[in-house]
Amino acid sequence: MKLSIAITLLASAIAEAHYTFPSIGSSADWQYVRTTANFQSNGPVTNVQSEDIRCYQRTPGTGASGTLNVTAGQSIPYNAKASISHPGPMAFYIAQVPAGQSAATFDGKGKVWSKIYQDDVKIGSGMVWPSQGAKSVSVTLPKCLKNGEYLLRAEHIGLHSAGSAGGAQFYISCAQISVSGGSGTYSPKNLVSFPGAYQATDPGIMINIYYPIPKSYTPPGPPAETC
Ligand SMILES: *[C@@H]1O[C@H](CO)[C@@H](O)[C@H](O)[C@H]1NC(C)=O
Numbered sequence: 059m060k061l062s063i064a065i066t067l068l069a070s071a072i073a074e075a076h077y078t079f080p081s082i083g084s085s086a087d088w089q090y091v092r093t094t095a096n097f098q099s100n101g102p103v104t105n106v107q108s109e110d111i112r113c114y115q116r117t118p119g120t121g122a123s124g125t126l127n128v129t130a131g132q133s134i135p136y137n138a139k140a141s142i143s144h145p146g147p148m149a150f151y152i153a154q155v156p157a158g159q160s161a162a163t164f165d166g167k168g169k170v171w172s173k174i175y176q177d178d179v180k181i182g183s184g185m186v187w188p189s190q191g192a193k194s195v196s197v198t199l200p201k202c203l204k205n206g207e208y209l210l211r212a213e214h215i216g217l218h219s220a221g222s223a224g225g226a227q228f229y230i231s232c233a234q235i236s237v238s239g240g241s242g243t244y245s246p247k248n249l250v251s252f253p254g255a256y257q258a259t260d261p262g263i264m265i266n267i268y269y270p271i272p273k274s275y276t277p278p279g280p281p282a283e284t285c
């Protein structure tokens with residue numbers, strides 16, 4: 059009896075340690091963000107070769123109900139629920155919706171994603187990323203974007219148990235946005251696909267962050283693009 063209570067408490071503690079990214083700005087959960095498969099469990103994607111690594115959708119083929127109007131150059135808060143409790147890097151990618159489709163219908167397949175944000179680790183007596191414990195991370199959209207609809211993909215990688223392949227935990231979601239006011243010169247040098255961008259053994263994915271403490275950190279994927 060005592061043991062089962064202890065196991066139940068442990069299980070709920072572990073579940074609470076996980077998180078989702080259900081909203082942008084001050085909108086409702088899953089209004090502009092496609093509902094993820096972990097919307098109840100909060101659990102991560104661990105297989106970088108799975109389709110889940112793209113947008114982790116609960117129902118692939120189904121968009122969110124809304125697409126948020128935003129302005130190029132604007133800073134958009136992307137919110138975590140409950141909070142980003144694991145150590146690891148935060149990145150944002152965008153994919154422009156092809157002609158004839160909309161943010162609500164585009165599946166995001168192919169080499170269409172460019173990275174627009176990557177945070178930096180601080181290494182002292184341990185590795186500390188700025189997102190740790192945060193309830194929201196803001197991403198500034200490049201001023202030079204072309205106007206039109208995009209998917210905005212949030213990605214946080216929990217590296218607390220990433221010492222072996224498949225141990226890293228990916229927390230992901232995709233928001234639907236419509237960009238206006240862009241100057242239109244954005245021309246990303248590195249477009250990647252999901253899956254495809256990452257390997258399980260990439261040095262930023264398979265890494266023991268605790269011992270010995272690494273002297274540097276290389277995030278997976280391409281560098282963040284600027285205008
Ligand atoms: C978003 O932008 C479109 C196109 O400019 C416009 O038709 C629509 O009313 C806007 N929606 C909101 C909620 O402002």
Ligand SMILES: [Cu+2]
Pocket residue numbers: 072075076077144216227
């Ligand atoms: Cu967790």
